[in-house]
Amino acid sequence: MLGTLVNTSAVVIGSAIGLTAGTHLPSGIKIILMQALGLATTVIGLRMALEAQHVLLAIGCLLLGGVSGELLCIEQRLEGLADRLRRTLRSDSSRFVEGFVTATLLYLTGAMTIVGSIQDGTIGDPSVLLLKSLLDGVASVALASSLGIGVLFSALPVLLVQGGITLLAAQLSFLSQPVVLDAINATGGLLILGIGINLLEIGRIRVANLLPALGYAIIGALLFS
Template sequence: MDMPVGTIANAGAIVAGSLVGILMHGRFPENVKRIVFQGLGLSVLLIGLQMALKMDRPLLVVFSMVLGGIAGELLRIEDHLESLGERVKTLARSRNALFTDGLVSASLIYCVGSMAVLGSLDDGLRHDPTILFTKATLDGFASIPLASTYGVGVMFSAVPVLLYQGAITLGAGSVREFVTPMLLTQITATGGLLILSIGVNLLGFAQIRVGNFLPALAFAALLSFTPI
């Protein structure tokens, strides 16, 4: 079984970028921290919007978000994610109040998107980690402002990235026939709305429980095989 080289590089880039961001954290005056936070929120909004505009089946995305949100609320996914984040925070002996927010938000940003899926499949099927190397560069730079705002929790998001992308790479052969361009488009569009929600939270416009919308990605994949 081949090592998921691209995913390992991706996780390493997140850790490296986070370390830089953590070192920079205490060097910013309050007004600079605020403008960095706002710039980060606007950038995340733009990334999410760019992904969401790829939708070519709006009804499918609407159904996915509604059904996914209901499922997430019933399963209390956000509560479980926060609880897990708090346990990791305790193990890391961190006193940062934003640790869990950083871990959850960064994990969603890095794991939701076509590059994560396509890159992992490419690495597994064709042993070509090029897409994941590109993603690693982007995620590494994104980790700097994220970690300067949220702290060490962002660095721990490398773990879910390693597990999620690594699992796709190692299991690529068994899912290849199901991963169609149409399926990726719907997942990307739905994932874009989740990323948009993170940007809304960062800017303080509302407090959306983004974790509870995670099942929307599964519904988007399933509904892509229907005529909706």
């Protein structure tokens, strides 16, 4: 659990720095930080998707995942959870929901979450999650300075999801098979690309409704292998 605890702390610390610094930053700097993060996220997503060998599988899973996510209203439910959290905390942040949803998806949609959690849980190697912690901490500074306190509370899903995978790592070790990781990278890369497009405000993609694609990617990879 060391990697997850460090990752959660990095999100909290990065968000706190962003919230503190955000009040002193001109709006132009906040905008350029979000654009820089959006560009970086887009490049990372593209690289992950294009380096994978099973891109067609990822596209098929994305289509199936989108239909499933829309029927299950995943993004709406996640936004509802964020809004209930905002009301519970009596936050007056107008971008609380956007910050919570955007940060949660960004931190949990990559293969590093699964690979790092499995390595940490099975062989006690937190190195991947420690690297992810550095990336998430830097991203938290930029996100929190623009989107507000909702980014800070995305640390809770990071703790629960990564911690859960780490604790179940012995039963989930099949996720570390190369063919499965390739499918996760390809599909996760497309999802991260969607997050980048949202950050750049090019369009509005309901990325959370595409999350079932990761499940389809794992199943498809295991079947085709």
